[in-house]
Amino acid sequence: MAGPRVRIAIRDLSKTFAQGSREVAAVDRVSFDVCDKEFVAVVGPSGCGKSTILNMIGALVAPSGGQILVDGQPVAGRPAPQVGYVFQKDTVFPWRTVERNIALGLEYRGIPPAERERRVREAITLAGLQGFEDAFPATLSGGMRQRVALMRSLIVDPEILLMDEPFGALDTHTKLTLHAELLGLWEAKHQTVVFVTHDLSEAITLADRVVVLTRRPGKVKLIYEVRLRRPRDVITLRETGEYLREYGEIWHALGEEFAERTA
């Protein structure tokens, strides 16, 4: 059987950090694959190393052991050109207007101004940021800034998108709105996505598969197939029986990991 193409292969990935003279294991022999056009969420209690895994895929952190292949190439030094990254932290450049932030990737790639302008206008419309083209980030809400960050990553058409709790700092309502927008954008292009979060409902709402990690050091506890139909409506989805069943099943597994921390 010719299965779907594997875009990201993670094999026995480990990471230890030096804490004073001690070595602390953050990630412990993690293995999973991400296939083409697949939306994978990685969840786990805080400190389980999920962001570290993402950073290793993005070549921001070097693994202590194991291997990551992106499209068959081992990750080393620089991020692969087909990879985009959306950070949890606000990484919109405060000294650039909305328009010029979104244009960054095109500017770096030397796209001529006329085309740049056209694509930026398109992205601004897509993100509902009309009227804020010339606004500086300081005047925008957190939700809008994250929208700008998302469009800035998407405008260069990355085939693989790494997202590190991009909506973690937003209130519930804004978060849901952005989930709907993200899913809409994803339905159009079907990028391969790795989405890190500690919010289980977010993971189920968005992903095809959920990788559940244990507490530190993070190991893969289970990989869960989300069987919810697409396209999904983020608001009504939560009231469906299927959603609650999926949630219950993963929660059961994750519960033990969270329980010991929050106790």
Add this chain to the structure above:
Amino acid sequence: MTRDHWEVLCWRLAILVAVLGAWEYLTGIKAISKTPGLYWIDPFFISRPSAIARRFLYLASAEVRLTIWAMALSTVQSTVWGFLVGISTGFVAGLVLGRNDRLARIFEPYIIAFNSLPRIALVPLITMIFGFGLLAKIVLAWTIVFFIVFFNTFQGARSVDADLIHSARFLGASEGQIMRTVVIPSALAWTFASLTPSISFALIGVVVGEFIGGESGGGLGYLIIQSLGTLNAADMMVALLVLGVIGIVMALGIKQVESRLLRWRPEYQKR
């Protein structure tokens, strides 16, 4: 303008009038009414507003060889040049060392040593090398401004948010593009914070340079030192007054430039 603005303005004016009035009045009271030249508060040392105004008009007139305008121009010129040369060199050096740990470590002791040297102590040496003219004053202002701007830019270049650099890299930026679009704009905010102190220190450097620069250097510092020679408090006050005005105008000018270039910052977002 709001009512509050007017009130503040009125108070400022009232204080000015009160001080000038008291100054003029008190320096006019003789200690012993019949004896000339004996005062409770002697105008010989601090002059009087009316005398200062007369001297100002005289120094501003065509009757003198070196007018107050020519001296002010000379001072402003040297200050602006020293300032410009100082910020550009300080900025570049701060950027280069701020982004290069190895270079920073190599130069660190020299920079600290030179910076802790009281710059005033260099005045005679600088005068010896560069003569009594404009150049010596510019060099003096430069040695002060350079370090202020350098240290700020250095800090700024070091504290660039790593995630901003990472996100630029993910968007396909080359190292040069990262420098241009992330490091420089981010460090500039720090550099600007150093400009207001820089211009005041440039002015200090220039005036001290003029103290020993003599007539060929001209400038308001020369007027002050010359007035000391002739024990002329009024002329000194005229020089101080003009220096004060120059200082205010320059500081305001910098604020203007700053608020334009840093208009993305939250504190300048009131539009």
